[in-house]
Amino acid sequence: MKENILETLKNLNFTEYEAKAYLTLLEESPLTGYAVAKNSGVPRSRIYEVLDSLAMRGDILVSPGNTPQYTPVPAKELIKNRRMKAEENFELAEQSLAEFERSANDRENIWNITGRNEILDKVKTCISSAKKRILLEIWKDEFEELESELRQAANRGVNVTIIAYGEITSDFANVYLHYMGHEITEEYGGRWLVISGDDSEVVAGIVSLGKDSRAAWTMHVGLVMPITEVMIHDLYLMEIMEKHRELLEESFGENLINLRRKFSIHPDFKKHYVK
Template sequence: MATSEVTAALQTLGLTEWESRAYLALLEEAPATGYAIAKRAGIARAKIYEVLASLTARNIVQVSRGEPQKYGPLPPRELISRLRAQFNDNLDAAEDALTVYANAAESGGEIWDLQGRSAIIERANQLISVAKSRILAEIWAQDVPALHEQLIAAIARGVTVIVIGYGELELPGAVIHRHPGTDVVTSGLGGRWLVISVDDREIVAGNVSAGAHSRAAWTSHPGLVVPVTELVRHDLYKIEMLDRHADVLEASFGPGLQRLRDKYAPLAGQ
């Protein structure tokens, strides 16, 4: 292969033309002085030490301590392995940065209409995957398997996961408060709802039991995030109060607070 082709190939890996030529010169003759490398590579003597310093800083070239200083190249196989590792690290860093940026740009104050169960579950899992401190959620038992992996991963990261569970939920590491009126709520809402609030800053909330006709909202708009998150908190207050004072509360409002539910039931036809 011609020297120009190899030089061009090295440039695609992030080396400059002069760096590529100096490296190839060292593969042909090493150890070598800066003067000898400049002569063999066709690089001006005034520039060769700058080029060699750049290659040395990147551990592509080693330099001796004696006088005159001599240089040697990293073997090609090791060079490619190192560049591949650096490239993969850079790709990972770029992916993380772009994901954070895209999420912020996508949901910055807009209210998005998610249609179809798969789209809702996918977005809920994405929110869970970037949670840093706390997840508040209301989940029916039938929908836990679709979210289980990301919720467990969040718990492993140290995220506090607090769930109001409708039915029997298995989610090790989460704080689960079982809702006492699963069937009543399901009937009143017209299906199973999913509410995910992440770090009090972003939510997904909607019906996930209607298949392709399921609909939910996804947003970081405080006009929805604040009241929806607060509703989850109020459900938590209610469940904890029922756990401790069910006899008193149910004496006033009926089993499961049914008389309160009836008093503020959805309007007919809604």
């Protein structure tokens, strides 16, 4: 009978010595550590280590003093506590594994988003989940709709850096006014938005077509990395233009327009991504 109970306790994550000590205290308590060792067969050299482990886990209680005495938590209470802890662990495992599975899938997929409001909602989610840095390419129209969320991110310590097309001012973000904001707006005939959150997720798309606006959201490193790096290279170029504009414009025209025309494939030098 006792051997079966010892095996049952082992199944509840008791070690053999812990199970013997606990059963001994169920039979008679309170007992000193010496008495528990004598009655249970647990070596005296190990008994206080075993009793401390049981006490820290809440399986036994200790009466302090010159000679501490030990008493067990009643068996029903022990089982109740173990059941509650097991249920908590199962719930935590279920939640954690589901989040991990979803995150793993997200890292491999590219999701389409249709509609300007839907795109901005996803961008707001990206902003709220950022912990370190937000890189954002944006026009004033969309910035005004996202300003509150961006401010909240900055207030919790997130570095917010904006590449602005048109006049955007902010007291919480690093704002770089794109030197070709007007020309780009004319060339594309619309506005886009790109956000990189913590270098781990990206939302990018056209936001000036109302319900027909289209964007993609992904955590796929094959897209997150190059899109984030393109934004960083835009920042490099704006820093360079700030310090060497006159020299660069002497070589490539005002606002580097000759470079843009050099790499255009259309006679009107406009972009025709949207038909």
